[in-house]
């Protein structure tokens with residue numbers, strides 16, 4: 001076993017895999033250490049990737065040169081596009097994956113990537129000297145720890161640090177079912193001065209498919225049209241399956257209510273805060289007491305497994321209670337539980353202790369990414385892993401860091417939220433967290449990010465050329481819509497009437513017609529043969545229909561960029577600035593924002609404080625000149 005690397009990644013989950021691949025692909029000698037080699041890229045919970053805002057993150061990882069999108073497309077067993085009838089900003093893709101294949105494909109990619117090795121072992125503590133992390137100590141006991149050196153270390157330990165699993169009043173040490181907890185590393189971080197506290201999350205039971213009466217459930221097929229997450233994948237690779245819908249009922253809720261005293265959540269055993277937006281069924285029954293039913297989707301975990309994931313029914317009630325309430329649900333009257341649901345409590349590191357590169361502020365060369373930073377979900381983890389892997393590598397290579405703004409990516413929103421606002425509960429991405437969400441659509445991901453991935457060295461020349469070709473096609477189509485005019489003859493008027501659209505009185509361009517809410521690209525094709533690739537047609541339709549809104553958001557971005565351009569040195573002393581309240585001074589000193597824009601987003605820091613900060617940084621006269629430019 002070699003003991004000197006450029007980058008060590010601790011963990012082989014969704015964050016760890018992206019971090020290790022990014023660093024190795026940038027040419028750095030990388031070691032990924034994991035407590036369980038068989039569980040690389042293991043899906044601890046729902047076997048699905050994507051959904052609102054999360055799907056956007058997956059596409060962003062792809063545009064920058066990460067792996068999650070390709071891996072998801074390759075293992076998709078059901079694809080759906082959500083919110084197709086709503087505005088373009090909130091349309092999103094979701095793939096149900098074959099859990100075993102997801103892990104297998106990622107393992108294959110990792111083992112075939114040059115410069116990347118995997119080592120099975122537990123990182124117990126960090127090697128830190130003069131506020132700089134020089135590597136890790138791996139092993140089972142304190143006396144025979146193996147020292148492995150590296151220029152950068154990225155911790156991606158998910159739910160494993162001091163993990164405790166709960167089923168009813170039973171508690172067991174563990175990072176998740178089938179994996180032991182990570183003991184030691186959390187203490188090492190605390191000893192270094194990091195603020196570490198507890199969170200919790202939970203998962204539902206897995207059911208045996210032959211014990212379900214499917215005739216009593218409602219089939220939920222996937223979409224016929226597939227919009228791959230990755231540019232590299234053109235079509236579905238696996239047979240597609242149905243999911244099924246059923247509902248809880250009054251009896252289910254009565255059983256849960258009658259057993260709340262056995263739930264570790266409700267009898268005070270669990271202290272960590274759980275995910276607000278992914279509540280357990282106990283939580284739902286208590287918080288939404290007026291609802292007489294909750295839906296539950298029965299989702300196959302793969303093509304060659306008998307396991308069914310029962311979505312929306314995460315629980316930590318005792319097994320016998322899980323049986324009782326599940327068997328009250330239509331179709332599950334005789335169900336067999338293969339693995340009970342459980343909750344897991346774990347240590348996380350408050351992310352306001354990180355720079356925007358995800359390097360810690362206090363210990364150089366030490367990065368944190370994924371659920372260990374207080375997030376929840378594979379996509380949030382993958383995005384952070386990629387970001388940390390790239391930035392750790394760029395620092396070693398003495399290149400500029402990769403920092404994406406809130407206006408150019410959900411990844412930018414995610415990282416900025418974490419390092420600026422922190423989180424006290426599992427953080428999940430939503431479209432509502434992005435103030436410029438009309439600019440951050442799935443359809444324009446490559447326009448926003450592909451060139452950045454190319455400049456990083458993670459996107460090939462061929463991909464860049466294909467993209468330029470697609471852009472050319474969009475521009476040509478837009479030109480055609482601008483230059484093609486329909487005259488108000490009988491045929492046109494009849495066609496407009498047939499789609500309940502108002503008549504035109506004078507020659508009108510196709511572009512103008514497309515702005516009408518009742519007209520979309522396919523209705524336009526009834527007037528004239530436009531022949532466009534579906535993704536190009538969608539891109540152009542959105543650009544035309546939402547032009548005014550997009551322009552307004554771009555203007556807002558330009559205004560906010562001025563504050564973003566004011567850099568604040570990490571060593572800046574806020575005690576010398578006149579005009580702050582005590583609370584503002586304290587928060588600024590703690591978060592140490594890297595730009596005035598970031599300072600502006602700290603809750604409790606008012607516009608007057610920002611004005612005072614700007615004056616201090618630039619001087620009153622110079623500031624006036626800069627702000628009016």
Ligand SMILES: Cc1cc2nc3c(=O)[nH]c(=O)nc-3n(C[C@H](O)[C@H](O)[C@H](O)COP(=O)(O)OP(=O)(O)OC[C@H]3O[C@@H](n4cnc5c(N)ncnc54)[C@H](O)[C@@H]3O)c2cc1C
Nearest residue numbers: 011012013014015035044045123158160182370371377381
């Ligand atoms: C019970 C449960 C329920 C969940 N429910 C949901 C949900 O409802 N919704 C949702 O979005 N997400 C849920 N998740 C979260 C989802 O699984 C995670 O967000 C995602 O897996 C986090 O990815 P990660 O890479 O940060 O960590 P993980 O995927 O957890 O990977 C951690 C990795 O670190 C390794 N490791 C840990 N400690 C050490 C060490 N000291 N040395 C070496 N290796 C180490 C492990 O072996 C593993 O490879 C749930 C997770 C669990 C466990």
